[in-house]
Amino acid sequence: MSGEKTKYELSNLPSFLSNFTVKLNSAEMPEKCVEELIDASKNFFSVEDYAYVIKDQSHGTIKPKVMAMGRWVLEKKKISVIPVDDSAFLFLPLFSRRHDIGYVVMRITDDIGNLKMKYMDVESLLSFETSMVIDNMLLTGELIKKNEYVSEARAYLENVLNSLKYAVVVASVRKGEEFSNKPYKELIEKNKEIVNYIEDISQESLIYRKEVSREVEVNQSFYSLYAVPVQLSSGLKIVISIQDITNTKELERLQKIDKMKDNFVATISHELKTPLAAILAYSETLLESAESIDTDTLKSFAKTIKNESEHLANIIEEMINFSKVSSNSLTMAFGRVDLVKILKDTYDGLKINALSNNVKFSLEIPEDLVNAYVTADPKRIIQVMDNLVSNAFKYNDSKTPEVKINIRSEDEGYIISVWDNGSPIPAEEREKIFEKFYRGSNSGNISGTGLGLTIVKEIIDLHKGKIWIDDVENCSFSFFLPKRDWLNILK
Amino acid sequence: MASTLADVLKEIDSIPVPNFVVTKVIELASKPDVSAAELTSIIEKDPNLTVRIMKLANSAYYGLPQKITNLSHAIMILGFKTLRNLVIGVYTHDAFFSFKLETTKVSSEDLWWHLVSTAIATESVSNATGFINKEEAFLAGMLHDIGKVILAKLFPKYVDALITLASARSLTYEQAEKEMEFPDHVFVAKYLLEKWKFPEIIRIPVEFHHNPGGVQDESFKDITAIVHASDVISSILNQKAAGNYTLPIMKKEAWTYLKLNGTTFLDMIKSTRDSMKKSDSFFRI
Numbered sequence: 001m002s003g004e005k006t007k008y009e010l011s012n013l014p015s016f017l018s019n020f021t022v023k024l025n026s027a028e029m030p031e032k033c034v035e036e037l038i039d040a041s042k043n044f045f046s047v048e049d050y051a052y053v054i055k056d057q058s059h060g061t062i063k064p065k066v067m068a069m070g071r072w073v074l075e076k077k078k079i080s081v082i083p084v085d086d087s088a089f090l091f092l093p094l095f096s097r098r099h100d101i102g103y104v105v106m107r108i109t110d111d112i113g114n115l116k117m118k119y120m121d122v123e124s125l126l127s128f129e130t131s132m133v134i135d136n137m138l139l140t141g142e143l144i145k146k147n148e149y150v151s152e153a154r155a156y157l158e159n160v161l162n163s164l165k166y167a168v169v170v171a172s173v174r175k176g177e178e179f180s181n182k183p184y185k186e187l188i189e190k191n192k193e194i195v196n197y198i199e200d201i202s203q204e205s206l207i208y209r210k211e212v213s214r215e216v217e218v219n220q221s222f223y224s225l226y227a228v229p230v231q232l233s234s235g236l237k238i239v240i241s242i243q244d245i246t247n248t249k250e251l252e253r254l255q256k257i258d259k260m261k262d263n264f265v266a267t268i269s270h271e272l273k274t275p276l277a278a279i280l281a282y283s284e285t286l287l288e289s290a291e292s293i294d295t296d297t298l299k300s301f302a303k304t305i306k307n308e309s310e311h312l313a314n315i316i317e318e319m320i321n322f323s324k325v326s327s328n329s330l331t332m333a334f335g336r337v338d339l340v341k342i343l344k345d346t347y348d349g350l351k352i353n354a355l356s357n358n359v360k361f362s363l364e365i366p367e368d369l370v371n372a373y374v375t376a377d378p379k380r381i382i383q384v385m386d387n388l389v390s391n392a393f394k395y396n397d398s399k400t401p402e403v404k405i406n407i408r409s410e411d412e413g414y415i416i417s418v419w420d421n422g423s424p425i426p427a428e429e430r431e432k433i434f435e436k437f438y439r440g441s442n443s444g445n446i447s448g449t450g451l452g453l454t455i456v457k458e459i460i461d462l463h464k465g466k467i468w469i470d471d472v473e474n475c476s477f478s479f480f481l482p483k484r485d486w487l488n489i490l491k
Numbered sequence: 492m493a494s495t496l497a498d499v500l501k502e503i504d505s506i507p508v509p510n511f512v513v514t515k516v517i518e519l520a521s522k523p524d525v526s527a528a529e530l531t532s533i534i535e536k537d538p539n540l541t542v543r544i545m546k547l548a549n550s551a552y553y554g555l556p557q558k559i560t561n562l563s564h565a566i567m568i569l570g571f572k573t574l575r576n577l578v579i580g581v582y583t584h585d586a587f588f589s590f591k592l593e594t595t596k597v598s599s600e601d602l603w604w605h606l607v608s609t610a611i612a613t614e615s616v617s618n619a620t621g622f623i624n625k626e627e628a629f630l631a632g633m634l635h636d637i638g639k640v641i642l643a644k645l646f647p648k649y650v651d652a653l654i655t656l657a658s659a660r661s662l663t664y665e666q667a668e669k670e671m672e673f674p675d676h677v678f679v680a681k682y683l684l685e686k687w688k689f690p691e692i693i694r695i696p697v698e699f700h701h702n703p704g705g706v707q708d709e710s711f712k713d714i715t716a717i718v719h720a721s722d723v724i725s726s727i728l729n730q731k732a733a734g735n736y737t738l739p740i741m742k743k744e745a746w747t748y749l750k751l752n753g754t755t756f757l758d759m760i761k762s763t764r765d766s767m768k769k770s771d772s773f774f775r776i
Contacts, residue, residue, distance in 0.1 A: 068556040076553070077618055077625070081567040084557075088567075097621035113531075113563060117571040118523030128623050 013122070016043075020126060030054050030134040034104055037092070037130040044119040045090055045108045053102040054094070054134070062105065070103040079124045081112055088112045092127035096135035167242040171202050172235055187242060194218045194242070201227045202238045215245065222249040260438065264451075271315055275308035282308075321383075322451040330455075332377040332462055334487050339372035339381070339414055340365055343407060346385040354403065357393050364406040372407060372414050374481045375488075380459045381481075387452045388418040388477050395475070396422035413465075413482040422475050430469045499674045502645045503682060512537045513582045514688070520575035521690045530571060531563040534578060543776070544577045550772035572626030576610075580633060584776045587640045593647035596654035597734050602640045605725055605732040606633050607773045608763070612721035615762040620749045622713055624692070631696040631718045636733060637683065638676030639664070649673060650734075657736040663726075664734035665701050677701060704744035716745035724760050728767075 020040050027033045034052050041047060051060030053070060062070065066089060069082050073091040080091045090108050094101040104127065158181070161168055167184035171177050188195060197216045205212045205227035213226040227240045282301045286293075293301070324330040347363040354361035385405075392403040402421040407414055425433060432438050434457040460467045460479050464486055470476035508514065515533050519525045535541055541562055548565040549558055559565045566574050588603040610632035617625040643650045649671075657667035668675045681698045695711040696718040703719045706712050723741050726733050741751075 065557075072554070072556050078570060078573075080570065083564055083567070095618075097619065112567055113528035114526050115567065116523065117520075117525050120570065121523065124623055128621075 017125070017129075021129065024130060024133045027133070030101075030137050031059065033130050033134050033137070034059075034094075037104060037126055038106060040126055041090070041092075041106060041123060044122060045106065046110050047090075047106045048087075048109050049107040050105065052094075052104040055102060055138070057102075066105055070105055074100050074103045079120055079127065081108070081115060081120075083112065090123070092123060094127060094131045094134060096131050098135060098139075101131055101134055101138070165243070169198065169240050169242075171238045171240065173206065174235065178237065184242070187244070191218055191221060194223060197223075197225060198240055198242065201225050202240055205229050205238050205240075206236070221246045268315070268319070272312065275312045275315075278308045279305050279312070318451055318455070321455050330458060330462065332380060334375050334377055336373050336485065337376050337378045337381070339374055339376075339407060339416065339481070340369060341371070342378055342381050343385070343405060343416070346382055346389070347405060349382075350386070350389050353390075354393065358401065359393055359396070360400070360402040362402075362404050364404060366408065369407065369409060372409065374414065374463075374483060375485050376463055376481060380463075384456050384459055384479070385416075385418070387456050391452065391477075392418055392420040392422075392475070396420045398422050410480075412484075413480050415478050415480050417470065417476055417478040419470075419472075419476040420474060424473060424475050425469055433469070434467070496674055499645075499679075500682070503641065503679060506641065506683070507586075509582055509586070509687060510537075512540060513578060516575050516578045517687065517689060520571060525571065527563050527566045527571070530566055530574060534562060534574070540578065540581055543581050544574070547577050547580075547772055547776070551769040552766070552772060554769065570626065572630075576626055576630045576633065579630060580610075580773070581776055583633065583637065587637070587644065592640075592643050594643045594650050594654075596651045596658075597639075597643060597731075599640065599643075601732040601734075602636065602643070604729065604774060606636055607770065608725040608728060608732075608767055609633070609635060609718070609721045611766050611770055611773075612724040612759070612763040613717055614766065615759045616717045616720050616724070616749070619755055619759050619762075620713075620717065620751075622717055624714065627692045628696070628714050628717045628721075631693050631700075631714060632721050634680065634684065634689075634693065635697045635700045635718055635722060636676060636680070637697075638678065638680035639734065641679050641683065642676055646673075654734050654736075657734060661737045662735075663737055663739045665739070666737075667734075703742050703748070712748060716748045719745045720749065720751070720756075720759070721763075724763050727760060728764060 020036070023036045023040075024033055027036055031054070034054065038047065038050050049060075051058065051062045051066075053059070053062070053067075063084075066084055069080075069084065069089065070091060073080050074093045074095065077093050077095050079093065082089050082091060087107050088110070090106045092104040092106075094103055161181040162183070164181065164183060167181065167187045169177060169180040169184045194216070197218065201212050201214060206229065209229050211226070211228045213224070215222060215224050217223075222245045224243045224245045225240060226242075227238055230237045230239055282305050286298070286301055290298070321330065343363060343365065347361075351361060389403060389405070393401070396403065398421045400421075404419045405416070406419070407416045434453050438454075456479075457467055460481075463481055465479055465481045467477065467479040470478050509517075512533060516530070519530055519533065534544065545559065545562065545565060547553075548569055549555065553569065555568065559568060569577075583606075584603065588599045590599070592599045610629050613628040613632040614625055616622070617628050622628065639650075653667050653671055654664070656662065656670060657664055660667070662670075665675070677698060677700070681694065684694045684697060691708075692711065692714060695706060695708065696715040699706050699711075699715045700718045700722055703712070703715045706715045720741060722733075723739050726735050726739050730736070730738060741756075
């Protein structure tokens with residue numbers, strides 16, 4: 001047994017400890033710290049061999065008997081020299097105020113009877129200092145692991161969010177947009193204007209602290225927006241998800257048109273059948289009993305047949321026009337024409353009709369308006385007027401029906417209105433009324449194809465004009481035609 | 492009944508100093524250069540002491556996985572200071588607690604229980620606060636109220652009167668002491684430990700165990716705070732053993748110095764109670 005090894009004398013303990021501290025602090029992992037501790041111990045003990053346990057991980061082989069002693073040392077938190085079999089073992093517990101770390105065991109060849117208390121005291125200090133450093137390392141390791149876990153979870157969530165079909169954006173009260181997924185970035189690139197709608201809905205959700213959902217139309221695309229306030233530890237957030245529902249909307253529209261077409265077929269066959277039945281009935285009567293009928297009756301029969309044929313021709317004309325509108329092949333013969341003259345002609349042509357319908361019918365032209373030149377196809381404008389006026393006759397629900405046409409001059413063009421004293425068209429129908437096959441809620445059993453106003457609108461559009469329904473107590477349609485000779489300017 | 496300080500001191504001086512072995516152990520345990528062999532040879536001079544120490548070393552309290560067969564092994568395994576503590580423990584018990592007191596309000600068993608449980612509590616508090624000089628705290632805990640037993644032995648009527656007062660007015664022993672014009676138990680202990688040449692690291696915590704904020708020397712503040720906390724824990728576990736009739740409260744300075752909180756404090760109480768289940772051999776030393 002070599003007690004001969006020159007023991008470090010503790011005359012210069014502070015510098016020894018500072019030296020040891022420097023070494024400990026430059027160690028990068030717990031194992032290295034323990035190696036430093038063992039190296040330092042060699043100044044006081046003759047170390048033959050060593051092993052250690054950190055966090056239940058053994059480094060070096062340890063017999064079960066020695067391990068039992070190690071556990072005891074750690075439990076009692078006591079430095080100890082224990083004779084096991086023929087050797088002596090120096091046990092150093094590693095622990096902190098927070099938890100137990102492990103222990104170091106060194107086989108020493110010193111004469112244990114001569115072991116001095118001061119060496120044990122120094123060892124106790126060294127192992128305590130080592131424990132502190134290891135504890136900090138383990139704590140840092142735990143923090144790093146937690147951090148990794150957090151960023152992994154974040155990446156996972158981001159992947160999930162990016163794979164969604166929805167665009168998702170998270171806004172916070174202070175910082176504005178905080179997170180957005182890929183679909184959102186793509187959406188913004190495609191359609192910048194939607195940002196305003198997103199800001200609106202997020203503000204609303206924020207103010208009322210509740211879920212808000214709505215559909216918006218931006219540049220012919222439809223979006224469904226949904227905003228939810230979420231209270232997180234970092235503050236109140238608004239999560240907004242945006243879905244492109246244009247396809248759904250388009251489908252809905254097509255389904256509606258399909259239904260309207262069905263209605264149209266039913267209506268139109270009825271429309272065609274009525275005059276046809278009359279023509280058939282009168283012509284059959286004529287054929288069977290032409291000899292026995294007096295001239296007046298005959299004339300009246302022929303007149304009826306003529307009227308009904310004209311009606312039929314009108315319906316067919318309307319259908320042809322409509323199919324032209326549908327295929328964008330409505331032909332126009334534009335020229336500079338006087339609206340005053342056209343209105344007068346229209347008025348004269350419809351006067352008899354008004355009389356037979358018992359309608360008080362008038363045309364109002366300002367005295368100073370001698371003529372009103374516009375670029376137009378006169379036949380088409382007459383068609384528009386015919387349509388609007390006969391609608392005014394047909395759908396007027398007043399007991400003393402009255403229809404008025406007037407024209408007024410504005411800076412840019414002329415506004416022609418067809419007014420009647422019937423009930424107004426409900427606000428919600430004003431847009432739809434110009435759509436194909438649409439028939440107003442007041443149409444009841446009044447005959448009509450539902451195409452008239454669609455064609456009227458198309459004609460006005462082709463004249464660079466505008467048509468609308470006036471917001472008045474009664475029913476009034478107005479359209480605007482520009483004064484300038486746009487045809488020649490374009491040339 | 493003696494009434495002057497000089498009379499009291501005269502009475503205390505009549506208490507015999509510890510025997511040669513104990514005095515020598517106290518002395519050696521303060522010398523860094525002491526070896527296991529030296530300490531062994533001193534203790535072995537008293538065969539009765541040796542046997543009782545070996546019994547304690549192998550007791551459930553230390554719970555060693557293997558039996559210790561000789562004194563030098565006991566010194567190596569349990570440490571120099573622990574052995575010193577056992578020697579002083581056996582001596583203190585024999586000298587002050589092995590006979591019946593004349594007091595009717597408190598018994599020597601009660602007081603011994605309080606001392607041992609305080610000593611055991613210091614281990615829990617030391618572990619929880621990361622204090623490494625556990626053995627010193629253990630001994631200071633075991634001696635902190637030695638003044639009470641001496642007063643009870645020398646002036647039993649006075650101590651009975653004092654405890655009656657504490658009981659009548661729901662005071663701690665120490666609060667009741669302040670109402671009496673008589674040297675208190677801290678003064679007696681301090682006087683005795685100085686006389687017996689205990690090192691400062693034992694004397695200071697005993698002297699300031701009711702007033703941890705009064706310690707000036709930074710190096711003794713932690714051990715004093717630990718002994719103070721342990722005294723309170725022991726009183727919580729058995730209030731009347733220390734002659735208290737209300738729960739003593741930990742001083743704020745000690746509480747903040749040890750950076751305690753409710754949870755750590757409760758854990759200390761629990762772990763002390765658990766250790767005491769294994770410490771029968773100490774109570775019947």
